[in-house]
Amino acid sequence: MPADILTGYNVHTDADRAKMLGAMGKETIADLFTEVPEHLRVDGLLDLPPAMTEWQLERHIRELAGRNDTTIDHLSFLGGGAYEHHVPAVIDAIATRGEFLTAYTPYQPEMAQGILRFLHDFQITMGRLLGLPAVNCSVYDGATALAESAWMTCRITGKKHLLIAESIWVEYQTVLETYLRGRGVTIEVVRSDEESGQIDSDHLSECIQSETSAFLFQSPNRYGVVENMTQIGNICHDQGIMNVMASYPILFGLKKSPGDSGVDIAVCEGQPLGMHLNAGGPYLGIIATKTEFEGHLPGRIVGECNDLKGEDALALVKEEREQHVARHEATSHICSNQANLALRALIYLSLLGERGFRNVAELSARKARYLEQRLTAVEGVSRVFSGPFFNEFLLNLPRPAADVLATLREQKIFGGIPMTQLDPEAPDNQLLIAVTETKSQADLDHMVEVFAAAIEI
Amino acid sequence: MPADILTGYNVHTDADRAKMLGAMGKETIADLFTEVPEHLRVDGLLDLPPAMTEWQLERHIRELAGRNDTTIDHLSFLGGGAYEHHVPAVIDAIATRGEFLTAYTPYQPEMAQGILRFLHDFQITMGRLLGLPAVNCSVYDGATALAESAWMTCRITGKKHLLIAESIWVEYQTVLETYLRGRGVTIEVVRSDEESGQIDSDHLSECIQSETSAFLFQSPNRYGVVENMTQIGNICHDQGIMNVMASYPILFGLKKSPGDSGVDIAVCEGQPLGMHLNAGGPYLGIIATKTEFEGHLPGRIVGECNDLKGEDALALVKEEREQHVARHEATSHICSNQANLALRALIYLSLLGERGFRNVAELSARKARYLEQRLTAVEGVSRVFSGPFFNEFLLNLPRPAADVLATLREQKIFGGIPMTQLDPEAPDNQLLIAVTETKSQADLDHMVEVFAAAIEI
Amino acid sequence: MTPDSIYTKSRPGVSGASIVDHDFALGGSLDDLCAPEDLRDQPIGLPELSEIDVVRHFTNLSRQAHGVDNGPYPLGSCTMKYNPKRNDKLAMLDGFGKAHPHQPADTLSGVWDLLWKLQNGIAEITGMDAVTLQPAAGAHGEFTGLLVMKKHFEKLGEKRKTILIPDTAHGTNPASAAMCGFTCRIIPTNDKGLMDLESFEEHLNDDVAGLMITNPSTLGLFEENIELIAEKIHDNGSLLYYDGANLNAIMGLIRPGDMGFDVIHINTHKTLSTPHGGGGPGAGPCGVKKFLEPYLPTPVVRPVDGIPQPDYDRPEAVGKVKTFFGHIEVLIRAYCYILANGPIGLKTATENAVLNANYMKHQLGDLLPSVFPQNCMHECLLHGGSLEVRGADFVKRLIDFGVHPPTLVGAGCVHFAEEFDEAMLIEPTETESVVSLDFVIEQFRKVAREAAVAPYMIETAPHHASTAKVIHNEAAWMSIYEEPED
Amino acid sequence: MTPDSIYTKSRPGVSGASIVDHDFALGGSLDDLCAPEDLRDQPIGLPELSEIDVVRHFTNLSRQAHGVDNGPYPLGSCTMKYNPKRNDKLAMLDGFGKAHPHQPADTLSGVWDLLWKLQNGIAEITGMDAVTLQPAAGAHGEFTGLLVMKKHFEKLGEKRKTILIPDTAHGTNPASAAMCGFTCRIIPTNDKGLMDLESFEEHLNDDVAGLMITNPSTLGLFEENIELIAEKIHDNGSLLYYDGANLNAIMGLIRPGDMGFDVIHINTHKTLSTPHGGGGPGAGPCGVKKFLEPYLPTPVVRPVDGIPQPDYDRPEAVGKVKTFFGHIEVLIRAYCYILANGPIGLKTATENAVLNANYMKHQLGDLLPSVFPQNCMHECLLHGGSLEVRGADFVKRLIDFGVHPPTLVGAGCVHFAEEFDEAMLIEPTETESVVSLDFVIEQFRKVAREAAVAPYMIETAPHHASTAKVIHNEAAWMSIYEEPED
Numbered sequence A, B: 001m002p003a004d005i006l007t008g009y010n011v012h013t014d015a016d017r018a019k020m021l022g023a024m025g026k027e028t029i030a031d032l033f034t035e036v037p038e039h040l041r042v043d044g045l046l047d048l049p050p051a052m053t054e055w056q057l058e059r060h061i062r063e064l065a066g067r068n069d070t071t072i073d074h075l076s077f078l079g080g081g082a083y084e085h086h087v088p089a090v091i092d093a094i095a096t097r098g099e100f101l102t103a104y105t106p107y108q109p110e111m112a113q114g115i116l117r118f119l120h121d122f123q124i125t126m127g128r129l130l131g132l133p134a135v136n137c138s139v140y141d142g143a144t145a146l147a148e149s150a151w152m153t154c155r156i157t158g159k160k161h162l163l164i165a166e167s168i169w170v171e172y173q174t175v176l177e178t179y180l181r182g183r184g185v186t187i188e189v190v191r192s193d194e195e196s197g198q199i200d201s202d203h204l205s206e207c208i209q210s211e212t213s214a215f216l217f218q219s220p221n222r223y224g225v226v227e228n229m230t231q232i233g234n235i236c237h238d239q240g241i242m243n244v245m246a247s248y249p250i251l252f253g254l255k256k257s258p259g260d261s262g263v264d265i266a267v268c269e270g271q272p273l274g275m276h277l278n279a280g281g282p283y284l285g286i287i288a289t290k291t292e293f294e295g296h297l298p299g300r301i302v303g304e305c306n307d308l309k310g311e312d313a314l315a316l317v318k319e320e321r322e323q324h325v326a327r328h329e330a331t332s333h334i335c336s337n338q339a340n341l342a343l344r345a346l347i348y349l350s351l352l353g354e355r356g357f358r359n360v361a362e363l364s365a366r367k368a369r370y371l372e373q374r375l376t377a378v379e380g381v382s383r384v385f386s387g388p389f390f391n392e393f394l395l396n397l398p399r400p401a402a403d404v405l406a407t408l409r410e411q412k413i414f415g416g417i418p419m420t421q422l423d424p425e426a427p428d429n430q431l432l433i434a435v436t437e438t439k440s441q442a443d444l445d446h447m448v449e450v451f452a453a454a455i456e457i
Numbered sequence C, D: 001m002t003p004d005s006i007y008t009k010s011r012p013g014v015s016g017a018s019i020v021d022h023d024f025a026l027g028g029s030l031d032d033l034c035a036p037e038d039l040r041d042q043p044i045g046l047p048e049l050s051e052i053d054v055v056r057h058f059t060n061l062s063r064q065a066h067g068v069d070n071g072p073y074p075l076g077s078c079t080m081k082y083n084p085k086r087n088d089k090l091a092m093l094d095g096f097g098k099a100h101p102h103q104p105a106d107t108l109s110g111v112w113d114l115l116w117k118l119q120n121g122i123a124e125i126t127g128m129d130a131v132t133l134q135p136a137a138g139a140h141g142e143f144t145g146l147l148v149m150k151k152h153f154e155k156l157g158e159k160r161k162t163i164l165i166p167d168t169a170h171g172t173n174p175a176s177a178a179m180c181g182f183t184c185r186i187i188p189t190n191d192k193g194l195m196d197l198e199s200f201e202e203h204l205n206d207d208v209a210g211l212m213i214t215n216p217s218t219l220g221l222f223e224e225n226i227e228l229i230a231e232k233i234h235d236n237g238s239l240l241y242y243d244g245a246n247l248n249a250i251m252g253l254i255r256p257g258d259m260g261f262d263v264i265h266i267n268t269h270k271t272l273s274t275p276h277g278g279g280g281p282g283a284g285p286c287g288v289k290k291f292l293e294p295y296l297p298t299p300v301v302r303p304v305d306g307i308p309q310p311d312y313d314r315p316e317a318v319g320k321v322k323t324f325f326g327h328i329e330v331l332i333r334a335y336c337y338i339l340a341n342g343p344i345g346l347k348t349a350t351e352n353a354v355l356n357a358n359y360m361k362h363q364l365g366d367l368l369p370s371v372f373p374q375n376c377m378h379e380c381l382l383h384g385g386s387l388e389v390r391g392a393d394f395v396k397r398l399i400d401f402g403v404h405p406p407t408l409v410g411a412g413c414v415h416f417a418e419e420f421d422e423a424m425l426i427e428p429t430e431t432e433s434v435v436s437l438d439f440v441i442e443q444f445r446k447v448a449r450e451a452a453v454a455p456y457m458i459e460t461a462p463h464h465a466s467t468a469k470v471i472h473n474e475a476a477w478m479s480i481y482e483e484p485e486d
């Protein structure tokens, strides 16, 4: 390895290597690999491009990045589980600090109180937001949060029949099925009301069986329709099953918390809370439940304890649930989680505070209402369902959504998600539109204008 | 001030203000401003745009940023005092850490050893690079470094006649004149040799008078030509004057340090050492000189001293030179300097190390040679001067440079600087081209191709 | 002292962010949203701080954390190598960060191209034929791989329900297997630290879907019998799963695919230098041999008409393990890492990782003898039994000297069999220089010397950390560490 | 202990960056560059470290620094307010950062537009007619403004050579004046803390080019006689210069231009929230009344055919004070600050800055009486004379309690007259909440209480900082602080 050859991030000089080998009485690096069968080894080098200098790498990655259109060069009304709320600059500045970014899981609490503290405050904050105090340090994303929660209800109730609303994101349903297939859980789908787009509560009641562990639903659901969580909670509790609600965390700036409305386990995709869209990830899975169910939570939990001097300290607790202790009996396999994104969510909520958070929710809702009214005033355009919405709504168009979107794209507008993209079986004239606080009235008016023209073509 | 009104970064609630006023026995904020003449006050509010939310601001600034072309969307051969060397990502990551970015000048050494340490190491490192051990914590930029040094020579020698090479950047000359006009210094210009583009040493000798304090020159000079510093040093010292050289710090990866070649004061524009181009600033003025002249340096100097326990410590030293102590007799008025950029330069050099730094210099020089050879092979294109160059060279074109550049721009190439832009009196067919390590052979070949075509049009 | 909660700094009515739009009046009723009684009528109880107070709170919290950026972090099995800053910067470019996952696929060609190239890079490094980047972490990669295995047997019409797992396996292995509905059978470790072949063969029957192993194992040893094991597994119609958490020991030298593994996952946050983030996010790409490719979760990114893009037409797929396409921001870093190293850099990394571990093992040998005599790979397991203090106390004292403790049973996510109670698993990684290693070694020696003369100092350590020794949380560990009486 | 120099970590032959291009072989001779004897033949002696070691070195250095991000920083005259993170982010956008200053002007229209709008914003805030953004810092702004004044008199054919400066002026004022070739005459301060009018009038003669004052002064007091002063200056044919370092006390409330100032500079790193960076870079925009506009340095940015751009056609200009257009990256932040605040935010900032200073003054009044009775503005000057310890010692003890010391004579860049030897200049800034102020106040009180019972603790402070009290550097101060005998 001549000195001038690129060696990535390696730190030894030839002399260092010789010195270290010498200290061990070895001659070559090969002497360290005597246990590795020779004939299986890679012959020469891997077939990978030669090392790039930093400037070559930067240029290459910029070229790739530059080939993507984005929500900053387009006016975007995309939602469908990931939302373009503003991400305050403080979050990036703090979450990328080396101490946070390059630390491991806080297994050594004495060296990691800073990390344990933000995780603990994250748990407290999510507990408040969702009205359910038992919260873990996060799971992978909203969909896996729902899947993990589904299994929790099976563990808690000892039953393996699950009801799910047909109106959850199709992707969430797929993940749920993928997670539960091996667990021997059967899943049955509860219909939505054709008029309102809300859960058909009669059908829900009918579907509940003695073996049913829980009903899983989503609000706002995949039509953007806000469910009546109190009513659903009542039905479930009356008929002796648990319920799990997946939702959009910002909604609770305006609505009561799930825990105050009869929800047993609330899960959220935390992305709207200060995470960049990142072409889909990493995002943040949040699970909150009642204290009595805490022992069934997946993943890490930070708790208060003491140090040798009797002073307050924080540490990972209740590890008897986890894979490294309980192994095949663990509540979940999750080990690495989304800690750095939990930090982002906590910073986001700390920056906004009570008022700012409410305002984000309200602005999003009001702007969505403004756009909805103007768009449905266009000939032939109407909402698919009559149920209430938050900041996302589903429209019937007089033409295929894909055609309208293609026209909008020419004007650098991502006009929404054609329902067929989320659900191949959906009618091709349905369009799902999301609005956040970041859109100005001028943006919305511009959208209306271009949209109306596109409908007429 | 209703609670919901935007108040920028203010932190008090109405209740806080009332409480604080109450504690002082005051009723209104106005009670605090009784000393300020009422009739002079602003009537109402300043005529400024209403406060923007963070997302509105971000959009506005992105829109402005997006209207600039840059060296990442163009293939750039611009130099002329600011060079597109690669800036390693480590530098941004470290230099923007809050502790560094939001600290004041290290007036309280006990709270600022981290800052004092990097400033001290910056001084040491620049001392080594330039071969002159007395270095300050920086001045504003290369041009003011030259101007400050010019005055240093006047203070040191007690003389007020300066010689300057006509081949320094015109802008540097203007700054120098602007700085020295009030000091009663006369400035005389030394010619360059018409053939080589180097200083006409006979003319230099002739110009030296008994009242001459120093000769100021630049290498590489504004034609890209590298001067013979040893020879100039000899002439100056033989004739009893000082000399000051402005230069491009990366050159010293290949050449001996100025201090080893007879230079008394070396100044550099530090921008190539890890600073972004930033449309012109902030950059970094570096001054290095002999120990005997240290007392004449402008601005801050960090030195080693002790703490109460007798242990090593760092602090600002030799402050008797500075404005806050010496006031009108100070060596300079400079107070705030470019500390955060000195940090960048130190990180840059620490990352590259001996080998990396040399390689940046050599790659830049070799790539420049490759391009120069290929461009001068184009019919009608030749170098203006025969003297040696580092990574920037001046060409004679068969057509006005502006026309050729316009054609290159259509292909997203910034092909260099027309000499008329630097010096309105220059011939219009001269083009100054700079090359750094960041250009690939394919880039250079592409430039040649487009250039050749542009010449032929 | 543990730092204060952000709630102690909350000031009612304060909001660090101004959220307003003069075209849209706020505060009126939004009664079309839900029944009036479901509208929020009480504050949530969020922290209320000005922007500067938020910045200060978290800046100061960060100063009570220790990352690779702060100093040596020889935490065994965690591969705490340098996380290149250039990767952070490039991963956060707007062209990725501001892209919405539901954008039309043809507006994200840079993303697909990157993912496709990264898949190929990982396939080349691991010797597999196809890779999915969807899994969010190592455990998730395991889960994906096991689902693929399960699907394989479903397709064959076989109902194999057993997964064999060595007792040294990481806890996620049995946990993931259980999630897929497999039954775990645990294979003991022999006195050479390798999988007990006899026991393995005993357990091998037609219910065995596969064997899941880490190679090198979490004891830092290369499984020398891997060829034999692969042969026996395949002869039995079973599949061989590779837990790639320890790939850093062999990258560029020997490939799981060439050793006979059918399914693998890797942890980008270990081998491929993506930051651990205080616990995550990581990424756990899963690779398979060609015959298993149809089962990889939907979508896979692959060229259609020459242009890489997500392919949703996968009737055989196991489903989806999470939303969208994986942890893009993390995966960009992994891709950058491979490119910045190139094949020579990657191979050198492996060599140096193994060199460093053996050097530590050798230099500490007199104090902390190696549990096993052979060469270790990227990490070494040292025996603390001859110390005057408990291993769990010993390592806490290292904190006072700026060294992050190595992995002990429980104090990390690795499980060791009982006989290794006092063992320490040390993984220096290749990015520690010999100066840094010598520093770490010296701190170990310093603590060992102190243990002989002042064990109390060690038993009560750390003394210079934000808190004294935290005691409460050991309870959970104790249950496996001390085999409680009750 | 002061942290180690990076040179202690240097390892010969190591380079953290791989600088290579396989198309261009390295290491051959480059003898066309200069005479062979001028080629480098010895190493420079640069630090040689791997990338991780560089990151660790500087990360850990940063932890021995204290910024506004870490805690209260009531350093008088320095306006250590919050530096918004959004400004850092936006200032570093590639559209600015990667733009070359020699690009054709029409490729930088976003830059020109921003500078033009910022000039207008500063003109509006200060009540001036034209602004140059070229100066690099406050002192540089002063220099620019003084050159403009000089040019003005040159044009008038007058040879005025005197600048009047109050004795409370910042050191840069006389230093800048001297650089322009002016002679400084110092005006004493009266017992109300204001400029002594009698002395002022005595000095006013036809050699006086101008009076340079800071209002509020560096004693934190508003110059109540400003109108009278302006009138006298103008009647004398002289000009009035405003050192805007203390603009934070009056922004949005009263404008220098309306008070009669002809030339001003401001410090963006004070009033407009741009970070101090451990000493710089700042920016020192200089504003003038219309009649002085022609003399502003080349180029000025202004609309030509409606499109803002740099105008080089300035035959009357004083020249240039630095290369290119000013500290763009800093100026972007200043612009963002103005926009994020709007007129209400800016005015509120002023109100709160003054409120905070008065509150501190009031709450500490019993211990540290205010030197002057009237309202202070954005900073207060408190008298430490009744303490049992020296002020210089007192403030060091604050470090142990997490508070950055206020400005003392010398321990900051402000000069006070001798009679204020024990005075402390405290500038909390508007971004400290009342909780933070109460915390700071409590620390002052704690130290004062300690001074009564254990002065030794204070004289030997700090006790919890990286070093003990640094002694050597006081030498320089002592020369003005104690009026040495020799």
Ligand SMILES: Cc1ncc(COP(=O)(O)O)c(C=O)c1O
Residues within 6 Å of the ligand: A334, A335, A336, C077, C078, C137, C138, C139, C140, C170, C172, C173, C214, C218, C243, C245, C246, C267, C282, C283, C284, C413
């Ligand atoms: C051997 C082994 N397997 C699997 C894992 C789990 O990986 P992750 O934390 O990414 O889920 C780990 C992580 O520590 C590990 O060491």
Ligand SMILES: Cc1ncc(COP(=O)(O)O)c(C=O)c1O
Residues within 6 Å of the ligand: B334, B335, B336, D077, D078, D137, D138, D139, D140, D170, D172, D173, D214, D218, D243, D245, D246, D267, D282, D283, D284, D413
């Ligand atoms: C009153 C006053 N004037 C001028 C200056 C000089 O400003 P700068 O450091 O930006 O050159 C300062 C800085 O401390 C100051 O306080």
